[in-house]
Amino acid sequence: xxxxxxxxxxxxxxxxxxxxxxxxxxxxxxxxxxxxxxxxxxxxxxxxxxxxxxxxxxxxxxxxxxxxxxxxxxxxxxxxxxxxxxxxxxxxxxxxxxxxxxxxxxxxxxxxxxxxxxxxxxxxxxxxxxxxxxxxxxxxxxxxxxxxxxxxxxxxxxxxxxxxxxxxxxxxxxxxxxxxxxxxxxxxxxxxxxxxxxxxxxxxxxxxxxxxxxxxxxxxxxxxxxxx
Numbered sequence: 001x002x003x004x005x006x007x008x009x010x011x012x013x014x015x016x017x018x019x020x021x022x023x024x025x026x027x028x029x030x031x032x033x034x035x036x037x038x039x040x041x042x043x044x045x046x047x048x049x050x051x052x053x054x055x056x057x058x059x060x061x062x063x064x065x066x067x068x069x070x071x072x073x074x075x076x077x078x079x080x081x082x083x084x085x086x087x088x089x090x091x092x093x094x095x096x097x098x099x100x101x102x103x104x105x106x107x108x109x110x111x112x113x114x115x116x117x118x119x120x121x122x123x124x125x126x127x128x129x130x131x132x133x134x135x136x137x138x139x140x141x142x143x144x145x146x147x148x149x150x151x152x153x154x155x156x157x158x159x160x161x162x163x164x165x166x167x168x169x170x171x172x173x174x175x176x177x178x179x180x181x182x183x184x185x186x187x188x189x190x191x192x193x194x195x196x197x198x199x200x201x202x203x204x205x206x207x208x209x210x211x212x213x214x215x216x217x218x219x220x221x222x223x224x225x226x227x228x
Contacts, residue, residue, distance in 0.1 A: 001025050001059040001149055001180060003045070008054035010044055010165065017041065017208035019054075023180065027145070027173060028209055029191035030184045032201035033226040038184045041199075042152045042204055045182065047071050058150065074143040075157040081139070082127040087112065088138050089123035094140040113141045116175060133164045140168070144175055151176055153183040157190075169194045188216050188227060 005019035016036040030038050043049045045056065047068035055066045063071050074095075082091050095104050102110065112121055117137045118200060127135055135169050143151060153172075159163045172181075173194060182199070185191055191198050197209035202222045219227060 001073070002057075003150065003180060004055075004057035006055045006057060009052045010040065010049060011052045011197070012040070012049070014054075015040075016204050017044070017201075017206065017224055018204060019044075021199075021206060021207060021208040023182070025180045026180045026194045027176070028183070028193035029198040029212060031181055031186070031188070031191055031198055031223070036201045037204060037206070038201050039154055042075070042182065042184060043155055045071075045150070046073050046075055046152055050177060062096055063091065071150075072148050072149045073104065073152060074146045074148040075152045075154070076139055076143050077154050077208065082135060084127050087124050088222070091127070091138055092141045092145055093161065094193065095145040098132065109145060109226065113145045116144070117141045117171065132160055133168065136164075136168050137171075140175070151179045151181045155186065158186075164227060165190070166193060183211055192216060 002025065003023040008019040010017045015037070017040050019041070030041060035134050040049065044051060045067060051064065056141050058072060072093050073155055076117070089110055090100055092114060093100050096102060098104050098107070111123065114120060117139065117140055121132065122130065122134065127138070130138065139156070157168045160168065169190060183194060191212050195212050198212040198215050199209050200207040200215065200220070200223060202220070
């Protein structure tokens, strides 16, 4: 399954983003200087922003005019959007039904995904009673439960310490093995650890995926300046 950007142009105030490339199935980092358009790219794929021209194609199907809810997409943000008054089980269950009227099979699936991300026994706790890493796992469990084939990550683990962040990236690589992932990051170490390929966003243009290691070992001038 591939994600195709066909002659995409997005104009927004005094900013524009262009993309004409294909993203194959797999894990991809999205890297570039602040303000280059990384988060804008995710918003375009998610359907929060509409292109000025061009088409967005997923697995051969034109999704350009689909609403966010119709798209085969799940999103994991840096701020995990957990509801503080709900339990872990309820927060995860909202990935299936926002009204939380889950049947027996759906409740079983919630417990299975909690076990999958190492949260067995926490289902009745509320977010305030969890560590930062556990909260990240709850948010990850919720997007996994939705079982969408395209996962967008906007620096989801940036607030975690290095060891915990590495643990979460390893877990994500394991549990999202059959998913196409676009992960925005400002940290080249995260890109190296998680993503075999990287999309560079530079000067308002999204460049086709390149192997992460060689790109970061010999970055183009703009990326070199950003990375220091």
